[in-house]
Amino acid sequence: MRPSYLLATLFTTLAASTVPALSADCDITVGLVMELTGPAGEYGQAGAKSVEMAFRDINDAGGVGGCKVVADTRDSQSQGNVAVDQATQLVNIKKVPVIIGGIISSVSIPILTSVTAPAGVVQVSPASSSPTLTALGRDGKTNGVFFRTITSDALQGTAAAKYAIDQGLKKIAIVNVNNDFGVNMVREFKTAYEKLGGTITTTTPYNEKQSSYASEASAAMAGEPDALYLVSTPVDGATIARAWISGGGKQTFLLNDGMNSKDFIESVGAQYLENAYGTSSGTSPTASTEYFNANYEAFSGGIAPSAPAADRSYDAGAIVGLAIAKAGKSDAAAIKTAMREVVAEGGTPIHAGKQEFVKALALIKEGKPVKYEGVIGPVSFDQYGDITGPFRLWKITNGEVTTVGELSAEDVGKLKDGK
Numbered sequence: 001m002r003p004s005y006l007l008a009t010l011f012t013t014l015a016a017s018t019v020p021a022l023s024a025d026c027d028i029t030v031g032l033v034m035e036l037t038g039p040a041g042e043y044g045q046a047g048a049k050s051v052e053m054a055f056r057d058i059n060d061a062g063g064v065g066g067c068k069v070v071a072d073t074r075d076s077q078s079q080g081n082v083a084v085d086q087a088t089q090l091v092n093i094k095k096v097p098v099i100i101g102g103i104i105s106s107v108s109i110p111i112l113t114s115v116t117a118p119a120g121v122v123q124v125s126p127a128s129s130s131p132t133l134t135a136l137g138r139d140g141k142t143n144g145v146f147f148r149t150i151t152s153d154a155l156q157g158t159a160a161a162k163y164a165i166d167q168g169l170k171k172i173a174i175v176n177v178n179n180d181f182g183v184n185m186v187r188e189f190k191t192a193y194e195k196l197g198g199t200i201t202t203t204t205p206y207n208e209k210q211s212s213y214a215s216e217a218s219a220a221m222a223g224e225p226d227a228l229y230l231v232s233t234p235v236d237g238a239t240i241a242r243a244w245i246s247g248g249g250k251q252t253f254l255l256n257d258g259m260n261s262k263d264f265i266e267s268v269g270a271q272y273l274e275n276a277y278g279t280s281s282g283t284s285p286t287a288s289t290e291y292f293n294a295n296y297e298a299f300s301g302g303i304a305p306s307a308p309a310a311d312r313s314y315d316a317g318a319i320v321g322l323a324i325a326k327a328g329k330s331d332a333a334a335i336k337t338a339m340r341e342v343v344a345e346g347g348t349p350i351h352a353g354k355q356e357f358v359k360a361l362a363l364i365k366e367g368k369p370v371k372y373e374g375v376i377g378p379v380s381f382d383q384y385g386d387i388t389g390p391f392r393l394w395k396i397t398n399g400e401v402t403t404v405g406e407l408s409a410e411d412v413g414k415l416k417d418g419k
Helices: 003-017 041-060 080-092 105-119 131-138 153-166 180-195 214-220 234-246 262-268 287-300 310-327 332-341 354-365 409-416
Strands: 023-034 067-075 098-101 122-125 146-148 171-177 199-206 227-231 253-255 276-281 348-350 370-374 391-397 400-407
Touching: 023 041, 023 080, 023 310, 041 067, 041 234, 041 287, 041 310, 041 354, 067 080, 067 310, 080 098, 080 105, 098 105, 098 310, 105 122, 105 131, 105 146, 105 180, 122 310, 122 332, 131 146, 131 153, 131 180, 153 180, 153 227, 153 253, 153 276, 153 391, 153 400, 153 409, 171 180, 171 214, 171 234, 180 199, 180 227, 199 214, 214 234, 227 234, 234 262, 287 310, 287 354, 287 370, 310 332, 310 354, 310 370, 348 354, 354 370
Parallel strands: 023 067, 023 098, 098 122, 122 146, 171 199, 171 227, 227 253, 253 276, 348 370
Antiparallel strands: 276 391, 391 400
16 A cells, blocks of 8 residues: 555544544434324425424534434324324333424424423424413423424414405405314404404314315305405315305405415415415524525425425424534433524524524534524513414415515514404
8 A cells, every 4th residue: 555545544544533533333212193194294295394304504503512313204194193192102201302393283282281391302393373271381290391483373364454454355254173282262353353343153163184174165165255364274175265256255365373384275276365465584694594594495396485485494403403403412301401592682693504503503612602593583482381483474375375464473462352
């Protein structure tokens, strides 16, 4: 062997030794329970890819003490009982300190009450917006382990009511999914809408995954409403919207956040949705937003960065990864404390992406505070794991979802309080 080759080999070996090794022996596993199939499958697929992207960025930045953060992803099938089984396996067998999921409230709530709260395991939902989750925390039933990166429907229902009135929709029929999410959204909407002078002609709950919703659509047409407020998921929502249109219902819709979906628009037909309005938990754009919007579609294999739950799922993954780094170990109690610390005021602002996480991990190692400012904007968690933020007002135009305005959290709060 030539001396020059030996020297080159030595330098290569020395250089490699200075880079933290990401060894499978010290992987820190985080459980993901996502709705990969079923009525909320579009949400879960986008969300899972976002969390994977966040973990990739943290691992590329050096990982947690040279160890990888990896996801063990399970499909809830959009069903609470399946989700509980999967979460139980992750907690009892895999011994995960954190579960990210579910996406929808009817999955997140049973995971929380049956698995994570009793076990003291941290749970982070990117998109479960039911007020019941706040109530569980207020009643001392969450063990303080629950966090979410979406605002509560207690606020979104109010924002939707104001938006409807502003569009001149004074008489509305409601068709809603008959679960915790749908019932709570309708309750909050009804309170605000009627206070603002609106009239609800009918309220028709439905059960998921029916082959036909013709009877529900027909019932909702009583009273000649100006529009249909459809509180649903993309698959069932499209079936209901088609039944409404074919039955002669007005082609004017108010939609919840999850209906901001290409699949929904294509399934119904863009030509029928030119008067479709919706609300979503909004964002306050940061450098993280720019990074995510520029890189997510390529990473995810073609999912748009605007897909439901995509942006806030990246933030859920990033906050969890940074909290594990702050905790310094795979310990649920330490991670629970660190969840608030890595988004707290006073820390060095950190954004999404490898280079930013290199900076964050170095600061954490030095014992210095960081404040992650995410894709959805700077957030912090209150005592119940909730966040506040603006609401995005959007409209479907030529088959595309277009933002037309924003309602601040302060304005929504004033409406809710009757001010």
